[in-house]
Amino acid sequence: MKVFPQCGVPAIGLSLVISLLLGLAVPSLAAEDKTMTEASPLDSTKTTDNEVDESGAPLKQAPIDLSNTEADEMAQSIVKIYTTAEKNSTLAPWNSDSESMIGTGFVIQGNRILTNAHVVESSTFIELQRDGKPDRYEAEVLAISHEADLALLKVKEESFFKKGKFLEIGELPRVHQEISVYGFPTGGDTLSVTKGIVSRIEYLEYAHSGLASQAIQIDAAINPGNSGGPALAGKKVVGVAMQVAANGEENIGYMIPPSIINHFLKDLEDGRYDGFPEFAVVTQQLVNPALRSKHNLSKEQTGVLVTKVCAGTTSEQYLKTGDIITKVDNEPIENNGTVLFQPSKYIDFNYRVDQHQLNDTLHLDIIRDGKALAVQLPLDRAVTSVYTHDKKPRYFIYGGYVFTPTELSEACQKRKDYDKNEFKDKTENVSIVKVLASSSNVGYHDLAMRIQSINGQTFNDFREFYKLLKQVRTPFITLEDIDGYQVVINRQAAEAEQVELLKRYNMESIQSPDLDDLEAELVKAKL
Template structure:
């Protein structure tokens, strides 16, 4: 991820000279001028009760770090030092450690809020206040990789004797000025950058690969800023999380209050459940011919359902060809958006994200030309595209390193699902590396996804392991979807097994999650 640091030099020119000359003649004017132009840690704008053209209050001044109250609040923004376990996909039996730096802040309940990616796979976490040498040990109490958020608790309660918790505010409006606080690389002190909210969109979170509401700002967010609060007035209106994917300068993204509040509310029962999944694929109804085919009037808007995931709850309530016209009583536009602020629209899935797991989603639909209402249970949680906080799972046989991978697409039409002979499959298994040995000559550069073992299918990694261990034939034949074959001489592979472990400094040829199967198979031997 490429990022650019913000830089800038204040300009001093003719206006300063004119002000200096005027001050000689008019001391009172000079004094007033000094109040406006004097440098301060955070440039401020005057607080006001005025409202803009759409009824929002005009932005109040960001925190002024020169006053006592603001200093207490700044003490509630902390630098996070994380030591994390680093694993290798190609050498899953090995692990190393890496150090990461991020930002967090105190919220109600003596908890620290930060990004999930700041504390992912942690083995040790410390917190430090701005300008203070002391570090405090912390631990993760809840984490949402889907929302890229995590909650920490500090082991030493004396940590909370200073500072105050930061309150969550409302979603900022486009063009509103905000201040982003954090500890970016390049220094040890608290940094403040100001920016303008340029967009509020539905886009992909880099950490999870899932799309959700996000705030785009034109302020620099650099490594170390992650997890830091964005403030408007004295309230948090976002959490810094990532920069533009293509490395555009001074474009950062924040997690909005709606997602933060969802995460915190989810945890009120002491358990994290996640965000509900809407297992339906839709198409926009912008094209006139498409709208005409479905007999829609000019006043009727919505999106067309093109796929309902087989085996998921929506299959009991929705059908291909249904048109969703409203979601939670909010009209869905032909481009698939709903209103979320005056004159501002966002992807309709935003409404799904506002629900907790096991809530009910209210849908107005048109089916075969007739209006219907549907109360859809949201009973399945969406999961991150990537694996997090998990140790690598692996199995090595004959020098072939096997690891499980998630299925690429589990949403299928019913007709495709019914005829799919692999519909019960929950994991793929791939050869990610071949450890060179005499028994696997010719395959040293191989990488492939395994579909069959001696003609047999398997549904997950554990079943794959059992099949491999139970083979009694002289040869094991592995095939991919195209019929490409890898043939393993079972006797030669087993004879080289101990030597391979020594050669590549492996304590075990399999991950601990398979140890119970190894014991089970050993008992079953005659």
């Protein structure tokens, strides 16, 4: 999986970060802007050549007062975001630290601030500051979409909105259209603007979620701190800066398009975030002539071949392996799996799925066994980020073994494979991520493994594993991985060392708070 660097930046040690980036020669983050970059979009103190005094010398004009102009109001609506976030360690889940980040946001309708999700992820304290103003205003997260890398903030002090105005979301820009990206990148404290053009509009992976969606590529420099800043064409927002190129290419940045922004805002109209619908089907392009001939397709018939329908989903009731999907929402699908979205511009057909809200109906035209059919497919399941966000670590330590859970990715399986899977009800894996050295776990100090069973019994989630371990009454606890590798714990020795381990590793608790109710339940059952 490619890693696309996001453009938020830690506030602490900025000079060190910049030095390291320059030393590593990552041009997309460290290179100077090759397009015009202003200290402030409001800098307007120029004199005119045709205004002279009696001797012919140019007149010195006083700076223009922009305090009440439309340009000033626009600039007042773009804010610098200071985030203090909780930072947790996978290898030491009982411990946490804090991290400071800087990003950009802007005011939209309803006295809300729009920014990137990764700018405010795991936040414990958020402040906003306008360009050139010393005052900071406390804010909090109103809603967040890790799938779209977007977040809405609410400012606690209403007086914040007395200046400036909200920025309006515009239409999807055209390729080669000129835009201006606003933000607070590293290297200064004032609002900057970088001009560039839209290079392309594609369907690609978002770094924050690991999910693919429509994105705008621009040649304007996007640097750390620009995250969440608006891109303007005219007076309207046509994108939100989110990440730079995966391989460090110079002056290639990516923005979240208006279609995704509007989907997020519309989703929240009922006061709840539902997310983006999942298309639980795997398809194949129909470019190859032999493949098309096998399915008896004429030259005029285009589309994609359904190769798998995910078992356990609603899609099983409407689609079958071997179906040819020819249209989505009445838009023809080309043999390479794309649909037209602008004149002469094509994009992955899943773009049309992303335009729908959860529980909408997707209209598909298909060919099944040579016959044309219309299918109304309910979109009743939301797609979720590949990564875990905004969650405190869950852990349990026993005998020095640090156990943590990981959620299972819902892999798409064919029905026959799904029915054979004896672990289809499993929702979490449990792993030993670290071993805190002690006399009872000698020989396993460098161990890391995923646990398949405990004393021969399988489990479906972390809580079930915890109960099974705590209820063992035999002298030994045997943990096995999928290949049969065994970790044997002497129960009496492990329990005798628990208190000492707490002191030695400065732990307040041997387990995360989410397991406290189970512990109380087990203690009560013993009485």
